[in-house]
Amino acid sequence: MIEVKNLHKGFGDVQVLKGITTTFYPGKTNLIIGQSGSGKTVFLKSLIGLHTPEKGTVSFDGRINTNFTEEEKQEWRQEIGMVFQGSALFDSQTVEDNVMFPLKMFTKKSREEMLERVNFVLKRVKLENSNDKLPAELSGGMQKRVAIARAIVMNPKYLFCDEPNSGLDPRTAIVIDKLIQEITDEYQITTVINTHDMNSVMEIGEKIVFLNKGKKEWEGNSEDILKTENEAVVDFVYSSNLFKKVREAYLNETK
Numbered sequence: 007m008i009e010v011k012n013l014h015k016g017f018g019d020v021q022v023l024k025g026i027t028t029t030f031y032p033g034k035t036n037l038i039i040g041q042s043g044s045g046k047t048v049f050l051k052s053l054i055g056l057h058t059p060e061k062g063t064v065s066f067d068g069r070i071n072t073n074f075t076e077e078e079k080q081e082w083r084q085e086i087g088m089v090f091q092g093s094a095l096f097d098s099q100t101v102e103d104n105v106m107f108p109l110k111m112f113t114k115k116s117r118e119e120m121l122e123r124v125n126f127v128l129k130r131v132k133l134e135n136s137n138d139k140l141p142a143e144l145s146g147g148m149q150k151r152v153a154i155a156r157a158i159v160m161n162p163k164y165l166f167c168d169e170p171n172s173g174l175d176p177r178t179a180i181v182i183d184k185l186i187q188e189i190t191d192e193y194q195i196t197t198v199i200n201t202h203d204m205n206s207v208m209e210i211g212e213k214i215v216f217l218n219k220g221k222k223e224w225e226g227n228s229e230d231i232l233k234t235e236n237e238a239v240v241d242f243v244y245s246s247n248l249f250k251k252v253r254e255a256y257l258n259e260t261k
């Protein structure tokens with residue numbers, strides 16, 4: 007569980023996060039949405055310790071990250087998996103080496119043990135028999151799956167994904183979303199995803215936090231978002247005609 011309390015972060019005179027409080031539970035896909043510039047990336051970076059908040063706390067199962075000793079910080083970092091925009095794989099390394107990288111960095115496992123774990127996670131993302139391929143030989147969706155395999159290879163408690171669907175066609179995007187949701191549930195990971203993708207909001211939004219100008223404007227799940235009358239959420243989420251129609255149909259059905 008990740009508990010965020012009154013989080014503030016600014017740069018110089020510009021206050022970006024203005025007191026955000028929310029809780030992310032294990033086994034749930036938690037989505038952060040909001041307009042460009044609303045503070046989603048700064049928020050995610052503040053959670054993983056890349057930004058230090060001026061005020062407020064982020065606690066990971068009761069442990070406040072800014073209070074960690076150097077040793078505790080190292081341990082905590084190993085509990086975190088990350089999937090970046092554009093996958094961020096090492097181009098010159100094979101799939102196997104990419105996925106094995108965190109194990110080599112952080113564990114003292116033997117090569118056989120590492121390989122066993124790599125093969126396990128590659129199978130989990132349905133990429134068995136791709137060990138020797140280079141990222142350039144894979145489609146965007148497959149690269150994303152390698153990135154997910156690498157993110158879970160250390161068996162993380164927390165998974166952070168920054169725009170995991172960027173650059174993918176809608177069908178592949180849903181496959182990736184579902185995979186993240188399944189893995190989150192299966193291993194009871196606390197997963198936090200920054201997204202622009204309204205399909206993701208509807209498909210896997212078990213908890214959605216809507217940021218507006220650095221504040222938490224609204225939170226709820228994918229069903230709540232269909233019912234909400236919050237103007238800022240409605241303006242943002244239902245700016246497309248398609249989603250407007252989906253909402254109208256839902257509201258008519260549930261009248």
Ligand SMILES: Nc1ncnc2c1ncn2[C@@H]1O[C@H](COP(=O)(O)OP(=O)(O)OP(=O)(O)O)[C@@H](O)[C@H]1O
Pocket residue numbers: 017020022040041042043044045046047048049
């Ligand atoms: N390192 C920084 N120094 C100064 N200002 C920053 C820094 N990082 C972000 N900002 C500012 O914080 C604000 C929020 O940026 P952020 O990247 O979090 O938005 P976002 O919601 O992720 O946007 P997008 O959806 O376009 O990625 C912006 O006005 C940005 O210019």
